Amino acid sequence: MSAILEVENVTKTFGGVIANNNVSxxxxxxxxxxxxxPNGSGKTTLFNSIVGYHPIDxxxxxxxxxxxxxxxxxxIARLGLLRTFxxxxxxxxxxxxxxxxISLPHVNDNFATMLRKFPPEVTERAENLLEFVxxxxxxxxxxxxxxxxxxKLLEFAMALMNEPAALLLDEPTAGINPTLINGLIDRLKRANAEFGITLFVIEHNMRVIMNLxxxxxxxxxxxxxxxxxxxxIQNDRRVIDAYLGAH
Ligand SMILES: Nc1ncnc2c1ncn2[C@@H]1O[C@H](COP(=O)(O)OP(=O)(O)OP(=O)(O)O)[C@@H](O)[C@H]1O
Ligand SMILES: [Mg+2]
Structure with missing residues (x-):
């Protein structure tokens, strides 16, 4: 399978902190x-680096x-690469x-356009995606x-509004109760299978990420x-020592 997204030797520092070191x-x-x-290992920083939220070193x-x-x-959003927070x-x-x-990128670019009327097809699309989630x-x-x-489901639907080719999700299930988590996993899988959206997902919930x-x-x-x-990964000694062992 060909790569839609490639990260090559990315380094990002904040003052003396090396948040991402030569990540590929x-x-x-x-x-x-x-x-x-683990917390502070540079996951969110990497997503920020990918979507141009800050310049990389x-x-x-x-x-x-x-x-x-x-x-x-x-x-980058207009190219079809989006992230959630x-x-x-x-x-x-x-x-x-x-x-x-207002989640559409041309609206975000220009606050004034928020005030204009939205065409009915935008509203219909919004309602269809709200139905989806x-x-x-x-x-x-x-x-x-x-x-x-x-x-969180709304934020996910807002990202889908833009018809992304790929979506970076930063801890989509954090703070969500177990019943809703299963629904969310199902929606993420369907967005991938039915809409063809590539997903790159940060998760601390091991059950979720191992399943997804x-x-x-x-x-x-x-x-x-x-x-x-x-x-x-679940049985990797280095991962267990650095991260999973503490979970
Ligand atoms: N804007 C910033 N200014 C200074 N330091 C930062 C900034 N953003 C991140 N860092 C530092 O970079 C390191 C990596 O942080 P990051 O948020 O990427 O971790 P993370 O893996 O997402 O952690 P968590 O699982 O807790 O969300 C941390 O030491 C953090 O303090
Ligand atoms: Mg983070």
Whole structure:
């Protein structure tokens, strides 16, 4: 399978902290790939580096052949590469449909366009995707009035609104109760299988990531420690010592 996303020797420092040290990895087109590692091991930093949230010190990031490391986040989003956040980024005072509408990249680029009327096909698409994540009955509720788990589902639906080719998910199940987690795993798998969206997922929940990912990378102290299929990673002595042993 050819790679949709390639990270090559990426290093990112913050002052004296080396958050990512010479990290290389590859995400095949159409796959679900996991990223695990202890707190502070550089997972979120790597996602930020990939989507142009900050400049990297050295290395390269390629997405569908395009070199991203000098591009900024909105430009990368337009290429079809999106990420969600560890903490949700939704507008609490707007209802679900409105949040979906303003999630389109051309709207984010220009705040003034938020004020214009949305064509009915955008609203219809928003409602279809809210149905897909199970939030259709809540579509007119203010986002602030959703439960935390429902807000995460909304954030996922907002990302789908943009029809991404690949989606980076930063701890999608954190803070979600076990019943809703199963629903979310199912939605992620369906987005991958039915919409063809490649997923690259940071998770601390081992049950989730072992169930979801075809291949898992493990970071420790900013460096790639190991990678392999879930069953191999679960039994990898280095991963157990650095991370799983403490879980
Ligand atoms: N903007 C920043 N300025 C300074 N240091 C930062 C910044 N962002 C991250 N770091 C540091 O980089 C290191 C990696 O942090 P990062 O958030 O990438 O870890 P993580 O693997 O996502 O951890 P967690 O599992 O807790 O979310 C940490 O030491 C963190 O303090
Ligand atoms: Mg993080």
């Amino acid at each position: 990895l590859s995400v095949p087109q159409g796959s679900i790939i996991g990223l695990i590692g 050295s290395g390269a990031v390629r997405f569908q052949g395009a070199e991203l490391s000098r591009m900024r986040t909105p430009q 560890q903490q949700t980024r939704i507008f609490g005072k707007m209802n679900c449909v409105q949040n979906m509408q 199970g939030l259709y009955p809540k579509r007119h509720l203010r986002a602030a009035d959703l439960s935390f788990g429902q807000q 990912a075809q291949h898992i990378y493990c970071l420790a102290h900013g460096e790639l420690l190991a990678d392999g299929p879930p069953e191999e």
